[in-house]
Every structure is written in structure tokens, then in C-alpha cells.
Amino acid sequence: MSAIDQYLNDHPETRQRMRRQSPLDVLLAKDNDAVIELAELDPTVRASLFDQVKRESSHVTGDLYNCTAWAWRILGRMSDGSLKTMCAEPGKIVRCVAQQEISRRAKRQPQADERPPAPNVTDPNSASSAEPPNGADLLDEVLAFCKQFIAYPDTDSSIAHTLWIAHAWLVDLLFTTPRLAFVSPEKRSGKTRAQEVTAQLVPNPVNVVSVSPAYLYRRIQEKPDGMLPVIELDETDALFTGRPSETTEQIRGIINAGYRQGATVGRAEATKNGEVKTVDFPVFAAVCLAGIGNMPDTIADRAIIIHMKRRRPDYTLTPYRDRTVRRQAKPLRTRLAAWAQAQRGALAAYTDDDYPQMPDEIQDRDADVWEPLFIIAQIAGGHWPQLVSDTAIRIIHKQHEEPQSIGERLLKDIRTVFDDHTAIYRSDLIEQLKRIEGAPWRTLGKSGDGIDSWYLTKTLKQYDIAKDYGGRAHSIRIGGMPHDWGYYKSDFQDAWTRYLPAEDTPSANSVTPVTPETPDIAPADPARVTPVTTVTHFSEGVHHVPQGAKASCNEPEELDF
Template sequence: MEEDNYAAALLDEVYNFVARFVAYPSEAAHVAHVLWIVHTHMMQAWESTPRIFFSSPEPGSGKTRALEISELLVPNPVEAVNVTPAYLFRKVADEAGAPTILFDEIDTIFGPKAKDNEEIRGLLNAGHRRGAVAGRCVVRGKIIETEEIPAYCAVALAGLGDVPDTILTRSVIIRMRRRSPGEVIEPYRRRVHKPEGDLIYKRLAGWAEFISADIGGAWPEMPLGIKDRDADVWEPLLAVADAAGGDWPERARVSCVSLVSASKVATPSLGIRLLADLKMVFGTNDRISTKTLIELLCGLPESPWSDLKGKALGDTGLADRLKPYGVKSKQIRIGEWTGKGYERTDLHDAWKRYLSAPPHERETPETTETAEAAE
């Protein structure tokens, strides 16, 4: 019991320390950051490591500060911004121990301004699983050789907007925002606060060394609906919470459900938007002409269909966008009129597959009944 009290109190100490300098968007985000920091001290215990991604729509939202505070508390921190691939590869392969990469301005690597960053992207994509390697070509004189570099390490990212799904689906996503006038944090000065951070770091390292031999064999119970990739992401964090005891197991699972649910709320692709809008404009009609369908789509409030790169959606554009979903126009008859159009029965399968709740949300009888009622 005393050990549990010590571990829970230690996580509380981390929780209180980071809260002094970071204005979190939610309690779930705050808890997740603490658990992620602690899990970096036990990297050899995990089969995979979640990335943590601090994102915001605008600068000045606390993303960099979250990385700066993390730097005090994680092992072998490497603050990466505008680094070369060779530097990162050498750091990750360092015999002294894998680093914890704190990568700021990640939008410059994955965003529209990115240039020759394929090797860094490959490292970040591959390194979430223990034993993972990143391959690259090396030129030695006139000979081109391939080599595999260890890629497994803990990574925290910060940037504007989003990163590719290959990163997002392996990440705990924290949507930062600018502080409101009522949100007050303590000014951070590294040389002032580093000694306090060092003391917490040493206590974390000591506790991690004590339990790391056993914690990797734990199979933490997942909250209902958390499975597949989401379970991989949260398994180490929930294991840390369970090992700490106190109220941390419950807090961790509340955080898990909250952040996973929030991560599923994203702007749909234009294809999904088109299917949803078609379902709306079809209403109870069995068939609609292509011309009428386009007019109805363009008439929807806040519709993108009247201005796609300066041009309205046309017959060919509609057909091209529906083709990947197995939907084609055909000759139809409405009263005395005949011509090209679409039938409701041809869209039903696409609606069912792409507009229904995804599999991770079909876990309970209640959600199943709701989905069936929607059919």
C-alpha cells in the first residue's frame, strides 16, 4: 500500500508541476501528458510507444511550452526543430540509450512547405514499435548501399494543423488553444525551474527502474470501445496508471475515452461529405436526375459543391467522385421524362458502409440498436 501511495503521489507531483506552466484544453489532456511523460522512463517494457501530438490552429497556444516542460522530465531529451535526418538517425541509434524526441514545428516536416523530409517522415512513422527500423540508402563512393537504422523511441510532436493519419492514429492528440484572460500560468524560466524538474525526474527514473521489469507484462483492461490501434496507443499509459494506483487508473481511463472520442471527430473527406449530402437531398425519392441532383447539392447551405476550385460541380465531376464508391449514373425514368440520373438503391451500399458508425463505436447493444434504427 505504501508503494502504491508513493507512486500515486509521484504522478500527482508531475501533474501539479506541469500544470504550473501549461494551460491544458481539458483535464483529459492534462492526465494524458503526465502518463506519457512517465511511460518514457520505461521504454524497454513496451511493445509500442504512443506519440503525443500537441496541435493548434494558431501560434501562441502553448504547444512549445508543453515540449519545454516535457524536456525537464523525460530521459535523454532531444529538442528537434530544423534538424537533419542524419542527426536524428544518429541520436536514435546512440548506444547510450534511445532519446526522447521533442519535435517542434512538425508542420514544416509534414505540411505543404515540406521538401526533402522523406527520411525523417519514415523514422517517425516506423519508430512507434519496439524493434522497428528505418531503411535508407547510403552512397559510399560509387556504390549505393542500404542500411537499417533502429527507429524505436518516444516522440512528442507540436505543430500547427494536423499531420498525416499514419502519425495521428499512433498518437495521443491534444488540441491546444490560446489561453483565455482567466487562465493564468506561471512564467517559465528554465534555469530557475530546472533544479525542481531534475528532482522529479530522478524520482521518476528510480520508480521506473523498480517496476519496469514487471510492468511490460501487464495487460491493462481497456475501456469499452477502445480497441485495435487505439488500444495499442493507450496500453502503456493505462499500465502506468494501474501501476501507480490511487485514483490514477480511473482518471487514465476517463482521459482515454475522452481523447479517443475527440480524435474521431474530424472534418470528413469531400467524398464522405458528398455521400452524406446525397443522402440528405435524396430524401424519400427513389431516383433523381443528374441535373436536379446537382442543383439540390449546390443549393445546400454552406455547400462546397457550387465552388470547387472556382467551378461548380458538374455531371462529370459528380460521376468521378462517386466512381470510387461503386456508384454510377444510369438511364432512369421519372414520369414521362427519361435521361441520366441516380437511383437510391445504387447508393444504399455506399451509405451503409461509409456513413454508418465505424466498427469501434459498435460495441454495445445500445449503439447496435441505434445503427439498425438508422438503416
Template sequence: MDSEDVKRGEQIAQSGKHAPADSPPAPVDGAALLAEVERFIRRFTVLPTEHAYVALVLWAVHTHFIVQLETTPRLACLSTEPGSGKTRVLEILDLLCHNPLLALDLSMSAFFRIVDDMQPSILLDEVDAIFTGKSKSEATEDLRRVINNGYRIGAVVQRVGGKNRDQVHEFRVFTPVAMAGLGNLPDTLMSRSVIVKMKRRAPGEKVEQFRDRLHRPVGRQIAERIAQWASEVGDLEYPELPEGVADRDADVWEPLLMVAAAAGGDWPQRAEKACLAFIADKPESSVSLGVRLLADIQKVWPEGAPTMFTGNLLMALADMEDAPWADLYGEGLRPRKLSKLLSDYGIKPKDVRVSGVGNAKGYRREDFWDAWQRYCPPVPDEGADEGSHSLKKGDIRDIRDTPLVTSGNTVAVTDTNSDKGDTPQPCDQAKQIDVADVTDVALSQRMCATQSGRSCPGCGAKVPAGHVQCPDCYQARQGVA
């Protein structure tokens, strides 16, 4: 522990004396002040990334500019295990923020009355006990809605009061809120938050022991200088947002980028990097299944290919690591569910042709462009990095030569060999496929059988690429001698 700092803290705590009242404070250097805030935070906390320190500094300082802001991002310090330093972060913020209020629990009525009266920086601990598990109730849902809406200026809660209950009272709920807890928050809160995923300190990660009686005076002195700097800065300017930062992400990060721009030095650059890093690392829980599907299709689409068969698309999605498609709903993503999810974005399967392969049900790349541009990160340049999930054209095989072991009606598959032109030609009897019912499952099985290394279900022999059984068993099934 810094002995000089301890001594200074004890002196301030005992005497309560500051600079003489008739001595005007010197102008504050914003960049140097934010650096001091960062040093103070680093003394008592270990955060998961350098960007997290930047975000925490800017969040603490932005509370002193709350009267100028249109939005105030929620700060969420979350962890999977206790003892990860979440509460310590709130204790440090309690020293640095404007008008702080550290609380374990707040009812909705207490929240909006306190905010309307004081506009404090609310520091809410153990939110997992409020918003998740058995504690979740109609009352906690009301609190969640108030915290959600209170991130934007002008948000109010209306209540009926008066002697005869004939008067409508409005309570302002716009105020900074930081939360700490285990697990995750409801998606609507996560989307409005800067999310810091806390971890337990490793054996080699050392911090100073925090003692409120010693460090509160020092922390509050820093807060006073932040308030002084905020008054000297005057009106904040709106900086140009990084490319791709819009809508809810802009609401969250614009106030922090404004503070960084006012501070100057290297803070604007550090803030922009932190902004992009946090957005890129946004938890998947805040992304709908449909948007996740669009983004993953964007990743696996064969480079340069205008169309893609349904079966090949399903196979590529199922092969993605850390993706939900292989075991979605316990059975994997099927053609009908794929079609249903994509139909919400105006995308429908069509009869498509893959050059050099043939015709079948599938999707056109051009049908995805509008949805990709609206819901997904910027579309990358053509070409995939090594190790990506994108299929190459050579991975797309002729699904017409993939027999299916079923029984029932015989369905002829047309032949579109290049030497016969583009006009479909009837296949010979050996290429007919026995299909009990042309279902999504059958289509998926037939289309997805495009990889070598299979074993024939009839005899166990190796199956050629693009087949689900060996030629002998297939011919026997067809009655071919």
C-alpha cells in the same frame, strides 16, 4: 511562484545532494505520482482541455516504460498563432521524460544514429519549419518517414557502409517523439499523434514564470521518481481498449492506457475519457475525402428510408454546415463525382424507388453498410437529434413534377401512381421534360429542386415546392395553352 519550491530548487541546484545513499527509497504510489506530474505541468502551462493534461501526463510517464512498449505515440503540440505555449510544453517535458533530447532541427542521419545509440525522448521544436512551406524537401521527407515508422518497435533504417561500402548496417529508430509547431503536420504524422491544439492564454489565465535554473532540479527529481516507479511496476499489463478504439487509434492510445492502468486510482477512467475525446476530435485533415463523404451520408440519410434519390442526397450534403460539398472544386458535388467517390467503396447508383414518391437514380442504404462499418464511427440508432442534418420522409418530394428549363429532345417520364399499381405508366404530354442532354448537371438540377421559396427565372413569381419555374412559364415553354 511557490516560495518553498523555489527554495528547495535552489538548495538542490547548489548542493546537488539527495537522500542519503544508504537510505532505500520508499515505494512509489503511482496514482499520487501522476497527480504530482499533473500539478507540475499545470503550474507553467494552460492547455485547451482537461483531457489534454491527462494526455500530457501519460505521455511524459510512458517514456519511462519505452523498453516494454510495442508502440509509442507521437505528441503534437500545434497552434495557429505563435506565443501559444508550445515550446513551454517541450521545456516541461524536457524535465519529466526519460533521457530527453530537446532539439530545433535534426537531419535523418542524425536522428537514426542518436536513436540507435541512446533511444532518447526526442522533443522537436518548430517542426513547421521542417515539414511545411519552402523548407519541405527530399531530406525532410526522409525524416518524416523515419519518425512515422519509428513509432512501432522493430523499425530500422538500413545503410550501406564499411571500407568498401559492402556492409549493410541497421539502425533502430523506435523512440518517443514530441513535436511543436505552427499549423498542421503531414497527415501521416497526424494519424500517429496525440494532437494538442494550443491557444494563447486569455487575460485571466495565469501561470508561474518558468525558470530553468530553479525548476529543472525539481522536475528532474519527479522524473527520477517516475523511473523508480517504472522499475517497481515491472511488466505493464494490456488493458481492455474502449469500444471502437482499434487499428491506428489503438496503436496511439494503448501505451498511455497501460500506464494509466498501472497507476490505478481514477487514472484509468480519466485516460479512457481522454482517449475517446481525442479520437472524436481528430482533425479532418487526417480523414480522406471519401471517408468524410461516407460519414456525412451516414448523417443525412433519412431515418428509416431504404433508398434515397441522388438529387436529394446531393441537396442534403450541400446543406451541411462546415462541410465541403456545397463548393467542392468550385462547383459543388455533382452526381458523377459522387458516383466516382463512392465507387471506390463498392457503392454504385441504381434505379431506386422511394415509397410514395417514384423511381429515379439513387442509392440504397444497404449498399453503404459495409463501408460505414469499416471506415466510419459506429452507426447511430435510428432517429436524429434536434438540429441534425438528417432528412425526414416528408422532405422527399416527387422529382417527376420538377420541370427543367432546357431545350432539345423530349424525354418522357414514367408515372408510378399507387392507384395504377407498381407498373410504370407513360406520362401525359404535359409531364414531359425537355432535356438538351441527359447530363449529370441536368439530373442534379431536376432532383435538387425540392424546396419552396424559389423565384421563377422567367417572371420572378414564387415557385411551388418541387419546381424550378412557375406553372405559367412552364406551360408556355411546353406550348400548353
């Protein structure tokens, strides 16, 4: 029986902790405490353990350096006495690493007369300051630091970015984490620079361009110093543009689900003894994205989007050099860590009554996205709670002005075509949609011929348009024109109210029911009315009925105005 087996037989609680794990597995930080326990208590066990680690690591990687790096993670936590004992071990790698650790510790211990003075608690850059930094002042400094290198499109964007950076230090105590997305219509608009500056101020940044789903959810499991990593994914246009693939859909799913605590990716993995076990990988982590064009609809719905613009020639920024900025950012980063650490106890004890009240304009998914930044502003205090309240409302309004999906874009453009008219033929509606500049309707479809009646019907049916007619266009008559397939404005009213911004949605009172007659003068004098007998046309020959004009349908009894 080996020394390891003998020790584990004498310590069943340790065997339980190390069950099904080889010493190499343990050394890879799956159970560091068990290794410490073994290494501290029995030199014979220690020698046998690391000797086996050396054999296994050489077999797995063939790289002595990797084995050394793994050993450092354990030896760095051993006592000085244990390290001296390790220097006498027969294993070359263990002896070498232990000697290096002893030398490193000796260099880090200055003589009594050489030791630096005690830290000044009033020094804001002192990591060991007795008093944590003032939150509001600290966020002001982060804001000023970022503005040196980033040409924000507006002040709201810089405020949101600053709060997002601060929230990354406390994200493990929050229930959601918004995705931060830097987007622009063209390259050289400062998206990557914004990510680079962000990486200088957040814990454990992971800057990647091309990833696999497996890398992404496994990388999130690595938490140096117990802090969740911040994933920074650049060039998202290369990832999400074009026909979705299985890989891109899995990555999108991880990003979407990982904005909320408790989300996991389920996998079945084979163990060394041939068994298959199910594994749940948590995917909750802060994510910062950057790319040309818009983000996928589902990601944008969980994101704070900053629309970057190319910097004007007369707008100057501080030159960015990573080596210089890294040094400049270090004190600020240290103070962020100290401030966040000081707030952990209070935030962990939050009850429902402690969370900040969101403005009435922020509801549902928007509230989930913005609540973490409201919490950070509340903890920081000062002027930041009012800043985030005003900023969030403006950014949300701006994001909702733009349709979040192709279906919402279609509803919005149809509303534009209708304008103040009451009815329109389907063929005329399609023609007018194709004439909207910048809209996709002219070239939509595999053939590139643009939107057609089949696509129109299929898309509108999802929103219960003309639901009394099975979601299809129905026979209508406008003025003296012949019957043809088309829509009334009332067919869209419910969908416009539900899916388009409320402030831009025509009120129910603005849609005049189709009636045989309409007043030709002010409503105060109902005695004078003039029947409408003429047909008015859209420009380019699109037929419509003005507000209150006569329109007929072959099944008027089924209409509900």
C-alpha cells in the same frame, strides 16, 4: 608490428570485437569495452592507441576539443591507477585529459569529516532513497507541475499528457509508443510551451524544428545512459503543409513506423575499405509533435491529439523561465527515473495475463496507441487506472468525431446532405457539398473551382459506393423528375457503417426502402395509405425523396435495398 597489432594477436577475442574498426571508431562508443580492456592492461598499447586516435581525429575534424571529448568517454571509466599511468604518456592530449580527470575526481571526494549524512529514505527527493516513490502520488505531482505552465483545453488532455511523460521512462519495455501531438488553429496557443515543459520531465529530450530523415534515424540510435531519446519536433505545419516531398514523406514514414517496436530504416553504407554493407537503423522512440493545423492522416491515426487553444486573458499561469523551471523540475525528474527503474523488473516479466484489460470501446489501432498509458496507470495504481480508462474513451471519441482523411470527410458531409432523404442527383449533391461552411469542397482542385463529378466518382469508388454500378453514379428518377445520374442512400450505407463513428451512423432500420406507396398515418393502421405524387425539394433547388417516397431507376432489378 605495432603494439596494438601485437596485443590483438595475443587476444583473438578482442580482435573479433574490434574487427573492421579503427581505434577512432572504437572510441566513438562503438565498442567501449574493448578500449577499456586495452587501456587497462598495457600502457604501451594504451599510448599507441590514443596517439593514433589523436592523429585520426585531427584528420577527420581538425578539432582538438572534439578529440578531447571523445577521450573523456573512455578515461572517465578508468581506474585511478591507470589514470596516473596515463599522466606519464608522451601524447599531449592523453596526458592533459588524464590530469583533468584526476583533478575532477579529487574535487568530488570530500574528506571523511566533510561527507554529507546518509540519505534519508523518507525524503521523496532523495535519488538514493531505499523505497521508490509511490507511483500514483508521483503522477499527481507531475500533473500539478505541468498545470502550472500549460493551459490545457480540458482535464482529459492533462491526464493523457502526464501518463505520456511517465511512459517515456519505460518506453524500451513497451511494444508501442503513441505519438503525442499538440495542435491548434492559430499560433500562440501554448504548443511550444507544452513541449518545453515535457522536455524538463522526460529522458534525453531532443528538441528540433527542421530535420532530415538521416538525422532523425541516426539521432534515435544515441542512447545516453541506455535510455531512448524523446524526439520533440516543433513547427510540423512547416514540414507537412503543401505538396509532399521525398524528404517529408521519409520523415513521416519514420514517425509512423517508429511507434511500434522492431521498426527499422534500411540503408546501404560504404565502409572505410570501400565495401558496401546494409544497415538497419531502429526507429522506435517516443515522439512529441507540435504544429498549427491537423497532422497528416497516418500520423494522427497513431497519435494522442491535444487541441490547444489560446489562453483566455483572465486565465493566469506561472511565468515560465527555462533556468528556473529546469531547477524546479530536477527533483521530480529524478524521482521519475527512480520510480521507473524500480518498475523495470516487473514490467519486463509481464505475461499476457498481466497486461491491463482495455475497455470494449477501445479496439484495433486505438488499443495499440493507448495500451502503453494503460500499463503506466496500472503500475502506478491508485486512482490512475480509472482515470485513464475514462479519459481514453472520451479522447478517442473526440478524435473519431473528426474525419481522419479527406475521404472520410467526404463521406461524412454526404451523409449530412442526405439527412433523412432517400435519393439525390449527383449534380445537386456536388452543389450542396460546396455550400457546407468550412468544408474544402468549394475550392478543391488545381484550378480552385471545387469538387466535380470526376473527383467525386474517383474518391467514392475507393469505398465501394454503388459497387453494383462500378462505383459510379447511376441513372435514377426522383418523383416525377426526368432520369438523371445520382445515388440512393443505400449506396452509402455500408461505407458509413465501416468508416464513420458507429454512434453517429444511421442504423439500417432508419433507411426506408424505396417503395411505390408509403403510409400517411401511423403504422398501426395500415389500411389507410396515400400514394405520393408530389416532388419535394431540398432548399436551393436540390431534389430529393422523403423517407419512404417513390423513386425509380431505369434498372430497378439490379438494386438491392
